[in-house]
Amino acid sequence: MNFKNYKLNKNLIEALEKRRITTPTPIQAKAIPLILQNRDVVGQAQTGTGKTLAFLLPLFEKIDKEDPHIQAVVIAPTRELVTQLIDEARLLAKGKDINIASAYGGQDTERQLKKIKRGAQLLIGTPGRMLDYITRKQVNFGKMSMLVLDEADQMFHMGFMQEVEAILKQMPQKRRQTMLFSATMPGQIRALVSKHMANPKEIKIKGDKVTLEEIKQLVVLTSETKKVDALCKYIDDNHPFMGIVFCHSKQRAIELNILLSKRGYNSEELHGELNQSKRKKVMKNFRDLKTQFLIATDLAARGLDIEGVTHIFNYDVPQNSQWYIHRMGRTGRMGEQGTVVTFVTPKDKKRLEYIEKSIKLTLPKVKAFTNRGDFIAEKPSLISPQSKSKKNKTKSSIKRLSKKKSKNKKSINKKYRKK
Secondary structure: OOHHHHOOOHHHHHHHHHOOOOOOOHHHHHHHHHHHOOOOEEEEOOOOOOHHHHHHHHHHHHOOOOOOOOOEEEEOOOHHHHHHHHHHHHHHHOOOOOOEEEEOOOOOHHHHHHHHHOOOOEEEEOHHHHHHHHHOOOOOOOOOOEEEEOOHHHHHHOOOHHHHHHHHHHOOOOOOEEEEEEOOOOHHHHHHHHHHOOOOEEEEOOOOOOOOOOEEEEEEEOOOOOHHHHHHHHHHHHOOOOEEEEEOOHHHHHHHHHHHHHOOOOEEEEOOOOOHHHHHHHHHHHHOOOOOEEEEEOOOOOOOOOOOOOEEEEOOOOOOHHHHHHHHOOOOHHHOOEEEEEEEOHHHHHHHHHHHHHHOOOOOEEEOEOOOOOEOOOOHHHOOOOOHHHHHHHHHHHHHHHHHOHHHHHHHHHHOOOO
16 A cells, blocks of 8 residues: 555655655554545544644645635644644645645744735644634634644643634534544543534554663753753763754754754754755764764654664653654664653643653653752663663663774764863
8 A cells, every 4th residue: 555545646646755755654544535535533643653644645635726715724732733734734735836824822923814814725723823813803714624633632631622612613614524633532532522523433543562661761950041051061961872852843953953063062953854865864974973963853753763872852842742752762772771851941841741641750850050050960860770781781782883883983072072
C-alpha cells in the first residue's frame, strides 16, 4: 500500500516523495479513505504516529483551490502545535496551490485577519483566538465544511473545552464533516463526540511500548530570557557527547542555532524547510561527529536513529507526553544510557504537570541559577539510580564509538568552547 492507492492529486504525491514519504502509517491508512468519503472520524493514536498527514492530506485533496473562502479549519491546543501544523501544511501546499492562514495568540491580530481575508482556504489556530474571531464576527465561516480537532485530550487537560464547545456550536452544522484526533479518550471527549459528531467511525492505533530504565530525566527551572544561558551552562558543566536540542518551530531552531554558533558551540539546524540535499548533509555531519549538537523540530526529527546520542534537550517543552516520549526515544538506544533535560519556564508549568501525570512520574527538578548566578549542575542523587554495571557499559560503548570516530571527535573537542 502506498499513497498512490488513494488517488490523491499527483502534486501532493510528488510533495510527499520529495520527502521520501511513500508508505502510509497505520493511522493514515485507516483515516484517509474515510475522510475522503466525507465520514466523521475519531482517531485515537499517539503523537508521532503520523496523524497530522492523516487529516491534512485528505483536506488538501478536498479543498477547492478556485474557491477563495475558508473551507477547512484545524484547531490545536497551543500556538507551538499550530506553528508545527502550519509548517507541515506549507510543505504540502507546494504541491497544491492552497492558501493557508493562522489564528493564534502572541501575533498581531490585524495582520492575521488581513491574511485570512485575502482568501485563506485552510485556517489553523488555537481555540481562544478562533473563538475571538467568531464572537466578533471578524471571519466568515459560512462556507466551511471540514473541521479538525487535533490533540483533543490536551485541549481538555488545558481547560479549553468550554471554548471548543462554543466554537462547535457556532460553526456550520448540517454539512460539516468533523474529525477528532486524540492520544487518549477521557469521558468528556466521548461526550463531545456524541454531541457534535454524526455517526463517526472510530480508529484506534496502539502505541509502541516505551521503557524508561536506561534514561535519566531532569527538569531545569529557568526563565525565557535565561534559557539559552541555562542550556549553555549545562553543556559546559556536564560535557554531553552528542545531543539533539528540540525546539517547537522552525524559526526557534534557526534562532537558537545562530545563538549557539556565535557562542562557539558546534551545532547545525534540522527543520522541514531544508531541501533534501541540505538535510542529508546535516544528518551525515551529525552521524560522523562533525557536528556535536543538532537543533531540530519535532517534525524534522521523526524517525531519527543515530548511534551515540547521549543527551536530549527539550529547549521547548513538548506539546504532550507522547511528544516527550517520542523525543526521549532518540537516546538510550540498544540498552545504552541516555539523559533527557527539559528546560521549563513559569508558563510551562501546567504542560509539565500534564506530562508528569501522563507518564506517571514526578521528574527531578533543579534551578538553573542560584541568587549568586551559579548553575546548579546535574546531581546523580536527583536522578533515578542506575546500576554500576549499566554505567560502565555506557562508558565503554561511548569509548568504542569515540575510538571508531576519533578523528572527528578530536575535531569536535577542538571547536567546542568552554565558557
